[in-house]
Amino acid sequence: MNISAASKAAGLPAKTVRYYADIGLVPAPARSESGYRSYDDASVRKLAFVRRAREFGFSIAECRELLGLYEDRQRSSADVKRIATRRLDEIALKQKELQSLHDELAHLVDACRGDDRPDCPIIDGLGKSTR
Amino acid sequence: MNISAASKAAGLPAKTVRYYADIGLVPAPARSESGYRSYDDASVRKLAFVRRAREFGFSIAECRELLGLYEDRQRSSADVKRIATRRLDEIALKQKELQSLHDELAHLVDACRGDDRPDCPIIDGLGKSTR
DNA sequence: CCTAGTCTTTCCAGTTACTGGAAGGTCAAG
DNA sequence: CTTGACCTTCCAGTAACTGGAAAGACTAGG
Numbered sequence: 363m364n365i366s367a368a369s370k371a372a373g374l375p376a377k378t379v380r381y382y383a384d385i386g387l388v389p390a391p392a393r394s395e396s397g398y399r400s401y402d403d404a405s406v407r408k409l410a411f412v413r414r415a416r417e418f419g420f421s422i423a424e425c426r427e428l429l430g431l432y433e434d435r436q437r438s439s440a441d442v443k444r445i446a447t448r449r450l451d452e453i454a455l456k457q458k459e460l461q462s463l464h465d466e467l468a469h470l471v472d473a474c475r476g477d478d479r480p481d482c483p484i485i486d487g488l489g490k491s492t493r
Numbered sequence: 494m495n496i497s498a499a500s501k502a503a504g505l506p507a508k509t510v511r512y513y514a515d516i517g518l519v520p521a522p523a524r525s526e527s528g529y530r531s532y533d534d535a536s537v538r539k540l541a542f543v544r545r546a547r548e549f550g551f552s553i554a555e556c557r558e559l560l561g562l563y564e565d566r567q568r569s570s571a572d573v574k575r576i577a578t579r580r581l582d583e584i585a586l587k588q589k590e591l592q593s594l595h596d597e598l599a600h601l602v603d604a605c606r607g608d609d610r611p612d613c614p615i616i617d618g619l620g621k622s623t624r
Numbered sequence: 625c626c627t628a629g630t631c632t633t634t635c636c637a638g639t640t641a642c643t644g645g646a647a648g649g650t651c652a653a654g
Numbered sequence: 655c656t657t658g659a660c661c662t663t664c665c666a667g668t669a670a671c672t673g674g675a676a677a678g679a680c681t682a683g684g
Contacts, residue, residue, distance in 0.1 A: 364631075365631085365633095366631070366632085375671090375672085376632090377671075377672060377673085378670085378671065378672090380633095381670075381671060381672090385670090396632085396633090396678080396679055396680085397633060397634095397678085397679085398631085398632060398633080398679080398680095399632085399633090416670095417594070418597075418598055419594065421669080421670090422669075422670070439605055442605070443602060443605045446598060446601065446605070447602055449598065450595065450598055450599060450602060453594060453595045453598070454595065456591060457588070457591050457592070460587060460588050460591065463548070463549060463550065463584060464581065464584045464585065464588065466549075467549055467577060467580065467581055467584070468581060470577065471574060471577050471581060474570055474573070474574045474577075495660075495661075496660090496661075506643085507660095507661090508642075508643060509641085509642065509643090511662095512641075512642060512643090516641090527649080527651085527661085527662090528649085528650090528661080528662060528663095529651095529660085529661060529662080530661085530662090547641090552640080552641090553640075553641065625684105626683105626684090627682100627683090627684090628681100628682090628683090628684105629680100629681090630679100630680085630681085631678100631680070631681095632677100632678080632679070633676100633677080633679090634676090634677090635675090635676095636673105636674090636675090637672100637674085637675105638671105638672080638673075638674100639669105639670100639671085639673095640668105640669095640670105641668100642667105642668085643666100643667080643668075644665105644666085644668095645664105645665090645666085645667100646663105646664090646665090646666105647662100647663090647664095648661100648662080648663090649660100649662070649663105650660075650661065651658100651659085651661090652657105652658095652659090652660100653656105653658095653659105654655100654656095654657090
């Protein structure tokens with residue numbers, strides 16, 4: 363499988379696939395005689411695993427950790443749960459922040475007539491410091 | 494006012510205050526004889542305005558736009574409302590994504606015993622492609 | 625067999641929004 | 655007069671890619 367087929371199968375841009383090998387996140391793939399990278403199903407699964415983990419917001423460093431656990435037949439699921447739970451806490455925090463952001467901004471937008479007059483509650487609201 | 498007083502008043506790190514002038518987001522401040530930057534209340538207000546806008550998730554480019562409107566006595570509040578509403582839509586989208594992320598991950602964590610056995614639903618769940 | 629078009633390669637640079645750190649000048653207190 | 659806190663500039667690094675140029679490889683059509 364050449365890089366574009368593999369990248370399609372994994373759901374990642376080819377550039378990113380190369381990049382992940384460059385930084386050693388995944389092992390460098392075998393090469394054809396002419397130098398083309400060639401991928402098998404196992405590498406594609408690993409790449410897709412990383413894509414999913416990235417979509418879950420895990421950093422590259424965390425993906426490295428998770429991939430290690432993914433490959434380690436001896437790993438305990440406690441390790442994985444610890445990492446995932448931390449991530450879950452972060453997500454919850456982000457949700458709260460986003461909610462108050464949304465509420466504040468929505469309030470400002472509501473208060474704005476949106477006409478051609480220079481008087482604007484949004485601008486005024488942004489100007490008011492919360493600190 | 495020297496930079497550290499101004500940065501404290503605006504709620505930004507001094508490095509960031511310098512940076513904002515470097516990229517021309519805010520005008521370069523006056524200098525003392527010895528070369529120290531000196532700020533007045535108006536500049537601090539502008540910096541705080543940017544901080545708030547950044548906290549709302551506006552990009553530097555959008556802040557530039559908003560600052561322009563902030564300073565333009567002729568601007569219509571329709572312009573501002575347009576930008577803020579777009580941002581609000583983005584926030585709502587982000588919230589939805591975060592929610593499904595949270596649900597999926599929470600489901601995996603729930604299904605995980607978190608013991609020392611190598612069998613782990615989180616790892617398995619990440620491995621399963623959604624595409 | 626040639627050619628056009630699509631892959632693929634490497635490498636370098638740019639993105640976003642800062643942040644860290646070194647080397648050195650300035651200022652106020654004791 | 656020396657210490658220590660501030661200030662300056664400049665260079666480099668971060669995260670995680672993304673874009674693009676230049677050049678080699680492969681495939682199908684004529």
